[in-house]
Amino acid sequence: MDSLLALAGTSWFSDSAVEDLEQRIPGFMMLRDFFQKWLKLDVTTLLTAAALLGAASSGVHSVQQTGSKLYWWIVRFLTASISIAGNDRLNREVLNWLGAHVLSKKGTRVLTANSETIRNDAWSYRRVSQERNDYHHEKRMPVQYLPTFGTTWFIHHRNIFMVRRILTSNSHFNSAWAWTPDEYAGAPEGDEPLVVMCLGRSVEPIKRFLDTCREFADRQREAYITVRISKRSYDETWDTTILRPLRPLETVHFDEETKKALVADIENYLDVNTRKFYNRRGIPYRRGFLLYGPPGTGKTSLSLALAGRFGLELYLLHMPSVRDDTVLEKLFTALPPRCMVLLEDIDAVGIKRRWRARHDSDDSDSGNDSDKSDGDSDLDRGRSSCTLSGLLNVLDGVASQEGRIVLMTSNFAEKLDKALVRPGRVDKMLYLGHISPRSSELMFLRMFGPDADGTAPADRAVQLPQDQLNQLAIEFSNCIPSDVFTPAQVQGYLLNHRDSPLDAAAKAKEWVQEEIRLIEAAKEKERKEAEAKKKKRKERKRRKAVRMAEALRDYNSDDDLEELRQKIKEEKRQKRDVRDEIETEETSARGKTDETVAPVKPDVESVQNGEPNGVLQDDAGGSEAKTDETTPTDQKVGVTDTEPGVGVNGLDSKSHESNGVMSGQ
Numbered sequence: 001m002d003s004l005l006a007l008a009g010t011s012w013f014s015d016s017a018v019e020d021l022e023q024r025i026p027g028f029m030m031l032r033d034f035f036q037k038w039l040k041l042d043v044t045t046l047l048t049a050a051a052l053l054g055a056a057s058s059g060v061h062s063v064q065q066t067g068s069k070l071y072w073w074i075v076r077f078l079t080a081s082i083s084i085a086g087n088d089r090l091n092r093e094v095l096n097w098l099g100a101h102v103l104s105k106k107g108t109r110v111l112t113a114n115s116e117t118i119r120n121d122a123w124s125y126r127r128v129s130q131e132r133n134d135y136h137h138e139k140r141m142p143v144q145y146l147p148t149f150g151t152t153w154f155i156h157h158r159n160i161f162m163v164r165r166i167l168t169s170n171s172h173f174n175s176a177w178a179w180t181p182d183e184y185a186g187a188p189e190g191d192e193p194l195v196v197m198c199l200g201r202s203v204e205p206i207k208r209f210l211d212t213c214r215e216f217a218d219r220q221r222e223a224y225i226t227v228r229i230s231k232r233s234y235d236e237t238w239d240t241t242i243l244r245p246l247r248p249l250e251t252v253h254f255d256e257e258t259k260k261a262l263v264a265d266i267e268n269y270l271d272v273n274t275r276k277f278y279n280r281r282g283i284p285y286r287r288g289f290l291l292y293g294p295p296g297t298g299k300t301s302l303s304l305a306l307a308g309r310f311g312l313e314l315y316l317l318h319m320p321s322v323r324d325d326t327v328l329e330k331l332f333t334a335l336p337p338r339c340m341v342l343l344e345d346i347d348a349v350g351i352k353r354r355w356r357a358r359h360d361s362d363d364s365d366s367g368n369d370s371d372k373s374d375g376d377s378d379l380d381r382g383r384s385s386c387t388l389s390g391l392l393n394v395l396d397g398v399a400s401q402e403g404r405i406v407l408m409t410s411n412f413a414e415k416l417d418k419a420l421v422r423p424g425r426v427d428k429m430l431y432l433g434h435i436s437p438r439s440s441e442l443m444f445l446r447m448f449g450p451d452a453d454g455t456a457p458a459d460r461a462v463q464l465p466q467d468q469l470n471q472l473a474i475e476f477s478n479c480i481p482s483d484v485f486t487p488a489q490v491q492g493y494l495l496n497h498r499d500s501p502l503d504a505a506a507k508a509k510e511w512v513q514e515e516i517r518l519i520e521a522a523k524e525k526e527r528k529e530a531e532a533k534k535k536k537r538k539e540r541k542r543r544k545a546v547r548m549a550e551a552l553r554d555y556n557s558d559d560d561l562e563e564l565r566q567k568i569k570e571e572k573r574q575k576r577d578v579r580d581e582i583e584t585e586e587t588s589a590r591g592k593t594d595e596t597v598a599p600v601k602p603d604v605e606s607v608q609n610g611e612p613n614g615v616l617q618d619d620a621g622g623s624e625a626k627t628d629e630t631t632p633t634d635q636k637v638g639v640t641d642t643e644p645g646v647g648v649n650g651l652d653s654k655s656h657e658s659n660g661v662m663s664g665q
């Protein structure tokens with residue numbers, strides 16, 4: 001220590017240099033004397049040491065820079081590279097592949113741990129086994145390990161690869177962490193860009209590697225249906241991805257012929273030649289289906305099964321929860337070219353307007369909502385803020401994507417606007433109704449048959465022989481009356497007896513009787529309510545007539561009568577104006593979309609073989625017309641082929657005739 005102080009106290013400057021410094025910095029000598037006398041330090045020596053240190057560090061920095069430049073020059077010279085944006089699906093697929101093939105084998109010491117992603121594309125981080133565990137209700141999500149920031153090295157098909165995961169934003173690091181390496185200062189958020197490099201002068205091995213990653217992701221997805229939904233209303237994207245276990249089409253029970261026709265129709269549509277056919281003839285390459293029927297008859301299940309059958313991602317929108325037309329449009333714009341879109345409860349669109357139009361024109365003096373029919377009030381509860389024109393626009397407006405399949409579901413199909421169900425928007429209509437005995441037999445066998453691997457389900461120790469099961473299934477189905485229960489009801493009953501097929505078959509009769517009793521009671525209640533409403537309406541009409549008569553008493557001369565007539569006329573005119581305004585608005589919106597699209601001629605024969613559950617119709621194919629709520633008419637229909645510009649049933653799509661496309665099954 002003493003020697004150090006002695007060294008610091010020794011002056012390294014000549015006298016002339018010190019004088020020179022004094023001239024440049026007045027008071028320098030005084031300061032030097034002060035430090036020397038009291039601290040035994042020579043300031044000039046300290047200054048010299050500081051200057052030398054500064055020079056050394058800038059020297060190191062420039063050496064570092066040169067070294068880094070040289071390194072990247074060599075990297076560029078020796079490698080080929082492809083970069084992938086953070087939000088690209090391929091990015092996740094590469095990471096997924098690395099997680100499964102590289103990190104699990106290599107002794108990597110710095111990793112990112114990933115368990116449950118709350119607001120991100122969580123699916124891509126989970127492996128198949130993990131998903132399956134999750135499906136079996138594991139309490140916690142398993143952890144998956146992925147590369148962190150920096151470079152991961154590996155050999156693939158005799159090529160040396162490097163994948164760099166790049167940190168793009170430093171915003172969350174404060175200065176105290178600035179010196180800390182990225183992997184210790186933060187964790188990747190899931191949208192970091194990747195650069196895939198390969199030793200050599202060609203990008204071909206990288207392209208092959210990327211294909212491998214995609215195939216791996218496809219294989220992972222094979223056992224699952226990818227369902228994408230939009231949860232965050234503020235950024236209007238398909239932000240959440242759910243993997244649902246594949247549902248075989250055989251597990252959705254309805255008429256087999258209809259099922260075959262439906263599958264063949266979609267197969268034909270997805271065929272590459274069909275696309276060429278559409279393109280060459282200037283027909284928009286789109287296909288729309290309407291699945292309709294009572295709740296619990298398998299509309300959603302069928303959509304999931306179809307998506308799985310054709311390996312398409314299912315984009316699911318529950319219409320009543322779509323905020324408005326802008327959100328709907330943005331979501332449709334973000335759809336990939338080949339996918340399946342499921343619009344649930346399509347009847348919720350534009351209901352407010354239709355209901356208002358009708359009730360404005362009603363000659364009701366009360367304006368009381370209690371007048372609404374049951375169906376109306378049900379509809380009204382689930383109304384969407386999307387307008388009909390907004391929906392028509394996304395279905396086949398100029399900006400709408402081609403190549404996708406749209407499935408729409410509805411419990412109130414007879415209320416749908418004819419513009420919505422015209423060919424080009426809805427090319428096929430499929431009625432899913434109450435269960436048939438044959439379907440209940442199949443459902444019984446599915447419920448109590450052995451698992452796919454031939455073993456008894458885990459919660460059932462003994463598996464009955466197939467012959468006995470078949471016999472029980474027939475006994476069970478004999479108890480189920482045709483066209484009374486929904487498949488969901490029958491499934492619910494079978495689930496209640498999941499551990500005993502013998503009980504399920506034996507108690508079926510008793511259950512059916514009880515259910516029928518409940519149905520009858522509900523019908524009776526409904527009938528009484530309808531009667532009470534009818535009475536109320538009658539009473540209101542009577543009161544109105546009395547008021548009218550009283551008003552007439554005050555009019556003594558012909559002039560007074562004329563005045564009254566004018567008054568009534570004026571009231572009627574005002575109501576008509578409101579209605580016309582609404583209709584003009586709707587018609588012009590429809591007209592806009594009609595001009596852009598030539599309706600597609602349906603090409604699958606209508607299948608109607610009397611099976612209650614599942615009747616596939618060509619649009620309007622030979623079914624009896626039902627009355628449109630806005631334009632009552634008893635028109636019968638039966639025209640299937642439509643010409644461009646001509647709407648459903650051969651009627652002008654802009655006309656106000658009933659669309660009449662609903663089956664009376």
Ligand SMILES: Nc1ncnc2c1ncn2[C@@H]1O[C@H](COP(=O)(O)OP(=O)(O)OP(=O)(O)O)[C@@H](O)[C@H]1O
Nearest residue numbers: 251252253294295296297298299300301487488491
């Ligand atoms: N045809 C069917 N075949 C097999 N299972 C069915 C069928 N219909 C309904 N289910 C069963 O009933 C339940 C409800 O079915 P799903 O949600 O598909 O009906 P839905 O018609 O879409 O009902 P909603 O109109 O209320 O949305 C599911 O668990 C499904 O497995």
